[in-house]
């Protein structure tokens with residue numbers, strides 16, 4: 001898979017590595033398949049425009065300055081793997097009298113940290129942060145998994161920002177010259193915790209899920225202006241997390257082999273980077289591309305990220321939790 005000439009801004013839909021490698025995997029997938037008929041029916045049912053992605057809510061910190069940009073970067077450095085081991089209670093946080101779990105609990109905890117004047121947007125503080133402090137920031141019921149990896153991710157974020165951008169997230173974002181695709185590549189190149197890649201049948205495959213959701217969150221938080229003034233957000237793909245495949249399976253768009261379905265339904269852990277996991281994530285990316293293409297044929301022009309967000313919102317409803325999502329302990333999603 002050749003890297004396109006991205007450094008001089010030559011990037012297009014077909015050349016974006018996540019899109020290229022996901023379709024390459026699905027041409028030879030053995031455990032997962034995509035049901036085109038289900039996609040056609042979905043496109044017919046979805047003959048309506050999508051709700052715009054609404055960033056501003058009670059758990060997202062926003063003050064319109066570089067502090068917000070830094071806060072989003074910390075959020076997406078930790079935006080992964082919220083589910084407990086079987087039999088353990090899910091991690092939940094009480095914020096302003098309300099119970100939050102999963103991603104919303106992560107955001108609420110980081111907003112609470114800002115309100116408690118914990119310097120989570122100071123790169124020097126992050127570079128030396130210890131596990132006690134991180135546990136305090138994410139205090140709640142149950143345990144937030146992979147705590148040690150979260151500490152390492154935060155330390156790397158602080159250290160690399162200090163070493164390469166004099167601690168300024170704004171300088172890093174400005175280096176991407178209003179290209180979200182360039183920002184994704186810049187972040188993946190600079191921070192190993194974002195280097196969400198695997199190998200499949202001997203070839204490198206790319207997902208870059210947290211780097212893409214970072215660009216998406218900056219774009220939506222700043223409403224396409226200032227640091228979020230990306231000209232190419234349409235190039236990004238769906239973010240291959242664990243909720244979208246769960247929703248796409250309920251919609252009949254993604255189908256698992258009997259053996260894989262049995263493993264997922266019995267909460268068996270898939271090995272990170274295993275063919276099964278790579279195929280589930282690739283099918284998620286490709287399914288969203290095909291939904292986008294079918295909608296386009298019907299004159300509905302939406303980005304992969306808008307479809308991604310719509311599916312993620314569906315995943316917050318019980319009707320889309322008929323089957324468990326796949327379990328894979330990883331810092332990538």
Ligand SMILES: Nc1nc2c(c(CN[C@H]3C=C[C@H](O)[C@@H]3O)cn2[C@@H]2O[C@H](COP(=O)(O)O)[C@@H](O)[C@H]2O)c(=O)[nH]1
Pocket residue numbers: 053054055079080081082101102103104213216217220238239240241242243244308309312315316333
């Ligand atoms: N594909 C995709 N995955 C997403 C998101 C979000 C939240 N973003 C939006 C929310 C408000 C803003 O408008 C943001 O746009 C979280 N996740 C992932 O889900 C998982 C957690 O799920 P649960 O346990 O249910 O909280 C975990 O892997 C987390 O990384 C998204 O948008 N797309």
